[in-house]
Amino acid sequence: MTHIATAFPTTSTMGQANPAAIAPQRWAPANLTHLARRFEKQSPQALLNWAAATFGQDLAMATGFGPSGVVLMHMVAEMNGAQRRAKPTIFYLQTDLLFPETMTLRDRLRERLGIHFVEVHSGLPLAEQALRYGAELWKHSPNLCCQLRKVNPLRDFLAAKRAWITGIRRDQSSTRANAPLIMWDEANQLVKLNPLAGWSSDQIWTYIYQHNLPYNALHDQGYPSIGCTMCTRAVQPGEDERAGRWAGIGKIECGIHIQPDGKVARTWQ
Numbered sequence: 451m452t453h454i455a456t457a458f459p460t461t462s463t464m465g466q467a468n469p470a471a472i473a474p475q476r477w478a479p480a481n482l483t484h485l486a487r488r489f490e491k492q493s494p495q496a497l498l499n500w501a502a503a504t505f506g507q508d509l510a511m512a513t514g515f516g517p518s519g520v521v522l523m524h525m526v527a528e529m530n531g532a533q534r535r536a537k538p539t540i541f542y543l544q545t546d547l548l549f550p551e552t553m554t555l556r557d558r559l560r561e562r563l564g565i566h567f568v569e570v571h572s573g574l575p576l577a578e579q580a581l582r583y584g585a586e587l588w589k590h591s592p593n594l595c596c597q598l599r600k601v602n603p604l605r606d607f608l609a610a611k612r613a614w615i616t617g618i619r620r621d622q623s624s625t626r627a628n629a630p631l632i633m634w635d636e637a638n639q640l641v642k643l644n645p646l647a648g649w650s651s652d653q654i655w656t657y658i659y660q661h662n663l664p665y666n667a668l669h670d671q672g673y674p675s676i677g678c679t680m681c682t683r684a685v686q687p688g689e690d691e692r693a694g695r696w697a698g699i700g701k702i703e704c705g706i707h708i709q710p711d712g713k714v715a716r717t718w719q
């Protein structure tokens with residue numbers, strides 16, 4: 451596992467932006483919308499193969515070790531042909547507050563799929579965060595806590611990439627209902643791919659069972675969506691999949707998928 455501690459508060463340790471990066475104007479939203487529609491009738495694997503061929507080493511995949519991420523990691527592990535040599539870097543945001551069960555799943559996936567995970571860290575120890583911003587920041591300023599421990603480190607890590615892959619799906623929440631397969635990530639200034647956007651929760655779990663893939667043990671204890679220990683609870687029957695995240699404080703996204711207009715995806719998709 452590679453560990454990357456991004457500089458605090460905002461300076462990137464990932465070096466200069468890749469000089470070969472595609473100019474943003476070539477990936478205008480309208481062009482990406484057209485491309486995304488073409489892939490709607492194709493498999494997630496087709497999009498992953500296209501992305502690997504298009505972006506090569508400048509492609510990264512984020513995972514929070516949720517069920518969608520497990521499916522995507524298996525699809526990447528199964529890549530063959532020319533794409534085998536251009537598999538995306540798979541990384542996760544280490545907030546220092548992840549569940550032990552999540553770390554166990556990471557280790558099982560590493561063993562089962564041979565993944566070399568890159569750990570992206572804020573560089574800000576929890577003790578120092580408490581000194582600077584007060585104890586239990588997640589309780590009184592969860593948006594700032596997410597900004598420091600997730601959003602800023604992600605932005606710094608992606609500064610050296612041209613495209614990233616996420617596991618978000620339209621059926622996860624109302625905020626994600628318009629998520630396209632391909633979009634321009636205005637917040638992080640690169641192409642964003644959501645290969646499983648159109649998949650349902652049932653499809654995800656069918657895939658996991660069919661391939662006998664490991665998953666987070668907490669899913670069997672009423673936790674359909676799992677983040678940091680301090681901000682995740684089990685959900686009741688009939689509740690939204692993400693209802694257990696930041697429950698009771700009106701926050702439903704950590705911020706890594708939020709665009710400058712405050713939405714996960716534009717409604718023109």
Ligand code: SF4
Nearest residue numbers: 588592595596678681
């Ligand atoms: S999910 Fe909670 S603990 Fe984790 S970074 Fe966000 S506010 Fe902090």
